[in-house]
Amino acid sequence: MAPRVALRGLRKSFGNLEVLRGIDLEVAEGEVICVLGPSGSGKSTMLRCINFLEEPTAGSVEIDGIDPSAKGVNIDRLRQRVGMVFQQFNLFPHKTALANITLPLRRVKKLSRREAVEVAQARLADVGLANKANARPIQLSGGQQQRVAIARALALEPDVLLFDEVTSALDPELVKDVLDVMKRLASGGMTMVVVTHEMGFAREAADRVVFMDEGVIVEEAPPRELFERPRSQRLRDFLDQVL
Amino acid sequence: MERFARLADTFFDLEVMRRAFADLLTEGLVNTIYISASAMLFGLAGGLVFALMAISRRWWIRLPARAYVDLFRGLPAILVILLVGLGLPTAGIRPFGRYTPAYAILALSIIAAAYITEILRAGIQSVEKGQMEAARSLGMTYLQAMWLVIVPQGVRRVLPPLTNEFIILTKDSSLLFVLGLSLGERELYRIGQQVASRTGNYSAVMLAGLFYLLITIPLTRLVNYMDTRMREGKPGAGEEEPLELDPSASVPGGRR
Numbered sequence: 405m406a407p408r409v410a411l412r413g414l415r416k417s418f419g420n421l422e423v424l425r426g427i428d429l430e431v432a433e434g435e436v437i438c439v440l441g442p443s444g445s446g447k448s449t450m451l452r453c454i455n456f457l458e459e460p461t462a463g464s465v466e467i468d469g470i471d472p473s474a475k476g477v478n479i480d481r482l483r484q485r486v487g488m489v490f491q492q493f494n495l496f497p498h499k500t501a502l503a504n505i506t507l508p509l510r511r512v513k514k515l516s517r518r519e520a521v522e523v524a525q526a527r528l529a530d531v532g533l534a535n536k537a538n539a540r541p542i543q544l545s546g547g548q549q550q551r552v553a554i555a556r557a558l559a560l561e562p563d564v565l566l567f568d569e570v571t572s573a574l575d576p577e578l579v580k581d582v583l584d585v586m587k588r589l590a591s592g593g594m595t596m597v598v599v600t601h602e603m604g605f606a607r608e609a610a611d612r613v614v615f616m617d618e619g620v621i622v623e624e625a626p627p628r629e630l631f632e633r634p635r636s637q638r639l640r641d642f643l644d645q646v647l
Numbered sequence: 648m649e650r651f652a653r654l655a656d657t658f659f660d661l662e663v664m665r666r667a668f669a670d671l672l673t674e675g676l677v678n679t680i681y682i683s684a685s686a687m688l689f690g691l692a693g694g695l696v697f698a699l700m701a702i703s704r705r706w707w708i709r710l711p712a713r714a715y716v717d718l719f720r721g722l723p724a725i726l727v728i729l730l731v732g733l734g735l736p737t738a739g740i741r742p743f744g745r746y747t748p749a750y751a752i753l754a755l756s757i758i759a760a761a762y763i764t765e766i767l768r769a770g771i772q773s774v775e776k777g778q779m780e781a782a783r784s785l786g787m788t789y790l791q792a793m794w795l796v797i798v799p800q801g802v803r804r805v806l807p808p809l810t811n812e813f814i815i816l817t818k819d820s821s822l823l824f825v826l827g828l829s830l831g832e833r834e835l836y837r838i839g840q841q842v843a844s845r846t847g848n849y850s851a852v853m854l855a856g857l858f859y860l861l862i863t864i865p866l867t868r869l870v871n872y873m874d875t876r877m878r879e880g881k882p883g884a885g886e887e888e889p890l891e892l893d894p895s896a897s898v899p900g901g902r903r
């Protein structure tokens with residue numbers, strides 16, 4: 405079976421700045437990958453390429469074996485298979501929590517209003533926010549907003565879910581609720597690529613940890629191995645700094 | 648004393664006002680609102696299209712929008728009104744037959760669209776980039792994301808300058824007198840001005856002015872109210888931070 409995500413020789417430049425310098429990575433179904441790396445190493449850019457928010461300068465991104473540049477592939481359709489959760493939540497402020505979820509269900513998945521509301525309520529319940537359906541984002545805490553954002557991405561039943569430092573903008577006491585939701589997803593078999601600074605989460609939930617620096621993958625290994633026996637000096641320096 | 652009486656007579660002759668009142672109310676006010684509101688609606692539709700064109704990444708889509716805005720913001724309103732309202736029909740282009748108000752609305756819409764383009768562009772561009780990215784990552788197309796996510800938020804933030812634009816449009820509709828609107832189609836100013844030229848008395852013009860104020864002052868209050876509300880960040884007003892939209896300050900794309 406084709407991997408959920410396959411990056412092959414992925415390169416991305418902004419002007420003269422080459423941010424990704426040849427990334428090869430495969431993510432199998434149900435696998436949880438955590439991505440670590442110093443600021444500016446290209447982690448977000450890699451996620452954005454997986455979601456086609458950025459177009460690769462060279463190399464390829466395949467989802468379920470489908471290359472978006474192939475003939476007859478609709479990139480908006482392909483993108484539906486990839487969900488993304490952002491550091492800044494990016495909920496739609498003019499919509500309630502429920503409507504944030506029903507909007508794409510109705511407009512993208514073409515569900516009826518009743519079906520959409522049903523799915524949205526179920527996903528809100530999954531993240532422990534069934535009672536916040538009618539709240540506006542502004543009325544929710546950061547942690548609650550982020551859980552709504554996760555519910556919104558989940559509702560579309562993506563094949564892969566991408567997380568870009570989703571707890572970095574949260575007050576420390578709100579981080580746990582969000583991480584708990586993500587751990588539950590991970591053990592439930594969701595395929596995930598998680599950029600994070602939460603080493604505890606990486607240790608506990610990741611099948612594989614990837615360490616990036618300066619646009620390349622420097623090391624990748626199961627969490628225990630990577631944390632306890634880092635092979636490169638760059639990773640040792642990085643771990644010294646964050647742990 | 649005599650001088651005062653003459654002043655009162657010229658501007659505040661109650662008898663003249665009384666006689667013009669019915670026409671001003673049932674014909675003038677109705678047509679002024681009808682013409683300005685229609686022009687506002689068409690201006691919004693046109694302005695939205697041009698605003699979306701103006702933020703395109705492709706220069707050949709941006710260029711026509713840019714040219715349109717520069718042209719119709721740069722020309723005096725009365726010139727556009729004359730060219731569209733009288734020029735077009737004279738040249739044999741009569742999509743609306745002899746129905747002059749339609750040409751009047753078209754002329755005002757063309758002008759309004761140019762200003763509204765700039766207002767909406769500012770509103771749309773003030774919406775955080777993350778909103779578009781989130782919408783796209785949920786599988787929406789670019790146009791779906793614009794229409795369902797970006798535009799509703801952008802418009803909310805520029806409601807004050809949009810309302811301001813409607814106020815200006817209402818006042819500018821007085822310039823339509825150059826089209827010589829006929830009986831039943833006249834707007835406020837034309838009625839007042841006809842009474843004045845017939846009788847040499849300006850009381851009907853004063854009364855017409857009062858009717859304009861009846862529209863514009865409440866709307867001005869509304870603009871100020873919305874501004875304060877947004878500044879204080881009341882939920883449901885503009886959400887997030889509003890743009891700097893003090894109508895007396897530099898309104899994006901606003902005029903006067």
Ligand SMILES: Nc1ncnc2c1ncn2[C@@H]1O[C@H](COP(=O)(O)OP(=O)(O)OP(=O)(O)O)[C@@H](O)[C@H]1O
Nearest residue numbers: 418421423441442443444445446447448449450569
């Ligand atoms: N749209 C863009 N235009 C120009 N440069 C960009 C753009 N996006 C990212 N970059 C640059 O690419 C580099 C990598 O950015 P990226 O956001 O991928 O890093 P990151 O690993 O996610 O860092 P952080 O941990 O700070 O989020 C940075 O130097 C950044 O300034």
Ligand SMILES: [Mg+2]
Nearest residue numbers: 447448449569
């Ligand atoms: Mg980043």
